[in-house]
Amino acid sequence: MNSIKQKFKSRLDIPTTLESIRLEMQLSKTDFAEKCKLKPSFYSEIIHNKRSIKINTLEKICEQLKIPLDVFIFKSLRENTIKDPRQKRLIREIRPLINEIASELYVSQANLSYSLGNN
Numbered sequence: 001m002n003s004i005k006q007k008f009k010s011r012l013d014i015p016t017t018l019e020s021i022r023l024e025m026q027l028s029k030t031d032f033a034e035k036c037k038l039k040p041s042f043y044s045e046i047i048h049n050k051r052s053i054k055i056n057t058l059e060k061i062c063e064q065l066k067i068p069l070d071v072f073i074f075k076s077l078r079e080n081t082i083k084d085p086r087q088k089r090l091i092r093e094i095r096p097l098i099n100e101i102a103s104e105l106y107v108s109q110a111n112l113s114y115s116l117g118n119n
Helices: 004-008 014-025 029-035 040-047 055-065 069-076 085-107
Strands: none
Touching: 014 029, 014 040, 014 055, 014 069, 029 040, 055 069, 069 085
């Protein structure tokens, strides 16, 4: 199984995104790792860029956090890796909305879950 890093090269910042989510949830690194069903040492290696994360592992983390994988990946996207100016502008314009949606999904006290097709 390919790691996210191999598949998307340097286009995603997974460690920063995970830490951002952890801080928004106001959890310790140990508690956050446990919530994600990870060993704290493994989580530490991920956020310190000492270990790549596999796609299926990221899917499991997103499942535990009740965040759609596509929202997580978008939130992790490094804008400086986008070459097309129009795409870059679109990313800049929709990022605040995506971040707001993502925050509602994983910070909400109601513990909302995501499902396709619900309005």
